[in-house]
Amino acid sequence: RVVAVIMVGGPTKGTRFRPLSLNIPKPLFPLAGQPMVHHPISACKKIPNLAQIFLIGFYDEREFALYVSSISNELRVPVRYLREDKPHGSAGGLYNFRDLIMEDSPSHIFLLNCDVCCSFPLPEMLESHRRYGGMGTILVIKVSAESANQFGELVADPATNELLHYTEKPETFVSDRINCGVYIFTPDIFTAIQGVSTQRKDRANLRRLSSFDALDSTTSRNLPTDFVRLDQDILSPLAGKKQFYTYETMDFWEQIKTPGMSLKCSALYLAQFRFTSPNLLASGDGTKSAAISGDVYIHPSAKVHPTAKIGPNVSISANARIGAGARLISCIILDDVEIKENAVVIHAIVGWKSSIGRWSRVQASGDYNAKLGITILGEAVSVEDEVVVVNSIVLPNKTLNVSVQEEIIL
Ligand code: GDD
Secondary structure, three states: OEEEEEEEEOHHHHHHHOOHHHOOOHHHOEEOOEEOOHHHHHHHOOOOOEEEEEEEEOOOHHHHHHHHHHHHHHHOOOEEEEEOOOOOHHHHHHHHOHHHHOOOOOOEEEEEEOOEEEOOOHHHHHHHHHHHOOOEEEEEEEOOOOOHHHOEEEEEOOOOOEEEEEEEOOOOOOOOEEEEEEEEEOOHHHHHHHHHHHHHHHHHHHHHHHOOHHHOOOHHHHOOOOOOOHHHHHHHHHOOOOOEEEEEOOOOEEEOOOHHHHHHHHHHHHHHHHHHOHHHOOOOOOOOOOEEOOOEEEOOOOEEOOOOEEOOOEEEOOOOEEOOOOEEEEEEEOOOOEEOOOOEEEEEEEOOOOEEOOOOEEEOOOOOOOOOOOEEEOOOOEEOOOOEEEOOEEOOOOEEOOOEEOOEEO
């Protein structure tokens, strides 16, 4: 049997995701109309003999209760949310719940970061992992040399795929192969994590006894003994010891730390729906439906006027109303939004219950990595008729009656 664990983090981790994380935990923010965490969860469906899926985080249980029960029913696999009382780090969080995770005596444990967007080739990873025979296999991808330092950089043996060297977000270039935040382990991983924690306890005791600080020159000196990071504390020291191997994906992969990236990842997941869930894509045929171009998701409860033109890369959430002649391109429209007649929305995220007036424009350049590269309206923002909002971020509950450009409206 196999279990899957998805690390969802907690409220302090999503600060770069503001203002969108102000009223919803980042893992539940919709990409292609489904909560972010839904994409790795549904990828787990392809794992043979999957017994359970655990979400581990330090958000309040209540925030996940509804989602967890509905997805369990839908997948017919138990999905449980396990709450940490405080952050224990990516490996410490796993270790904290080892008894529950080992309940079904799984032979393998998948561990997935919830804030990555990829095709999650999990069965392929499992197969390679069995062949390698190590303690763990890491999903890796080749990225540009300039962007590699935002991630864990690693070197693998080209013949055996063994992990030879690992450095987390290094200052000087190591490799353009990076850690995708998707792993498979044998239960031996718990022994490895325990080893780090014990070693740290011993050192702390030694320091107390000898007040000899120079014994420990690592950056982990001031970390609590139960805080263990998978990357720095496990992968780095165990690289080159025939314990970890790599599986390289040739498919898409992105990390979702900012609202701009959520718009890009929404596009990637919509494109994937063509193969995995074509029923979720709006087709635009039939005389009464709006003109659809490219990949578009429209929630069944949304009302879109037949003269509106939608797409590509648009997702429209529950109860949104899109008026006559409106034009939507590359945007995420959240629940209960109203877009009035002839309004235009391009490269933008429109927050819950917001409204956009007649002939208004909410738009941006569409540079996903720039701070103001997409326009974001927080919850309940009202853009009045004929107002133009360009490359701006508007915090919740604001009313805009004049046009703005390149502004953050607090
Ligand atoms: N439950 C829980 N508890 N989750 C946590 C904790 C914790 O204490 N700390 C982090 N996480 C979750 C985050 O929500 C995220 O999904 C994942 O674990 C990794 O977060 P970080 O440890 O902050 O690392 P990162 O995202 O900056 O980088 C990691 O992922 C990259 C791929 O996206 C590293 O492993 C990089 O090497 C890797 O390239």
